[in-house]
Amino acid sequence: MGIFNNWWSSIDRVNIILILSLGFTGLILSFSIDEYLSINRHAIFFLFSIILLFMVSALDSKNVRRISLFLFIILLTLIILILFLDYEVKGAKRWIQVFNFTFQPSEIIKPIFVILTAWCISKSIEDKKFYLPILFIFFFLLLALILMQPDLGMTILLSATFFCQLFVAGLSIFLVLVAILFILGISIFSYFIFDHVQSRINSFLGGLGGSDTYQIDLSIKAFKNGGLFGKGPGQGILKEKIPDANTDFIFAVAGEELGFIFCLIIIFIILSIIVRSLLKVLQLEDPFKIIAISGLICSFGLQCLINIFSSLGLMPTKGMTLPFVSYGGSSMISIAILFGFLLSLTNKKNQEL
Helix, strand or coil, rough: HHHHHHHHHHHHHHHHHHHHHHHHHHHHHHCCCHHHHHHHHHHHHHHHHHHHHHHCCCCCCHHHHHHHHHHHHHHHHHHHHHHHCCCEEEECCCCEEEEEECCCCCHHHHHHHHHHHHHHHHHHHHCCCHHHEEEEHHHHHHHHHHHHCCCCCHHHHHHHHHHHHHCCCCCCCCHHHHHHHHHHHHCCCCCCHHHHHHHHHHHHHCCCHCCCCHHHHHHHHHHHCCCCCCCCCCCCCHHHHHCCCCCEEEEEEHHHHHHHHHHHHHHHHHHHHHHHHHHCCCCCCCCCHHHHHHHHHHHHHHHHHHHHHHHHCCCCCCCCCCCCCCHHHHHHHHHHHHHHHHHHHCCHHHHHH
């Protein structure tokens, strides 16, 4: 009990409440899904993710780095292994199947790589220059492997987060522009190489080349149907008509069933987590923590923005979940680790051993 009291007295309790509120929102929305199996699995994943979150948040900085390095080696090996397996979903090789569950290593590696990036950059600041070349080698290796799956959304998110961390560490404006051109180049390359990327972008551009705009049209219609207060939990029609409504378009489900005001509450919770964490950064002097927290918040914020903007038809769909709200075991585990790292690094009593 003394250990818990010590942890509770030093942790960011407001952020814990905000994070749990986001998770319970996803749990509530899961009950509008007709398939009982989805509800059951979402509840199991949510419970496991909460336990994992609290366990990770109790780690100190040194153990956060050690565990990240250990997990990165395992997950990178699994990502390479996936390329040699036969399991595919819609032409993509991103998952490993274990009994009736699927596991996506590239999803879980995101917060892990953020921590290792911060570690390597902070070491290079200490004049240990060999850390930076090693970091870039693994960065490009990871990007290449994820692009081969193929997963453009994940590639862009990882790249943007990586360059955000470099910028926080003192990257010049010129190199920031190079980074933007790099991400743009990957997007253009993917457009001409991968059919599903071309189809999504064409759909966003209003059905260019005869592409189907069904998903985007139905998503926008869902927000219109919901109005201010929604049609009521379980009363929406979007989830019955659009594929992956409980993952990629969960925000549209919320808009239709719970209304515009509830969607604003979700956005307010997300922004509150981001702002509180950034305010914590201003109080820190440790380069590792500053770069790590900035990267974690960038990854979380960008993923939320991509999911919400895709649902609103403001950008092409990326097949990306809304953190801690969408259904998906790998996604929930990944964001639980991210939030756990965030709470650990902002813990007032988290001192180096």
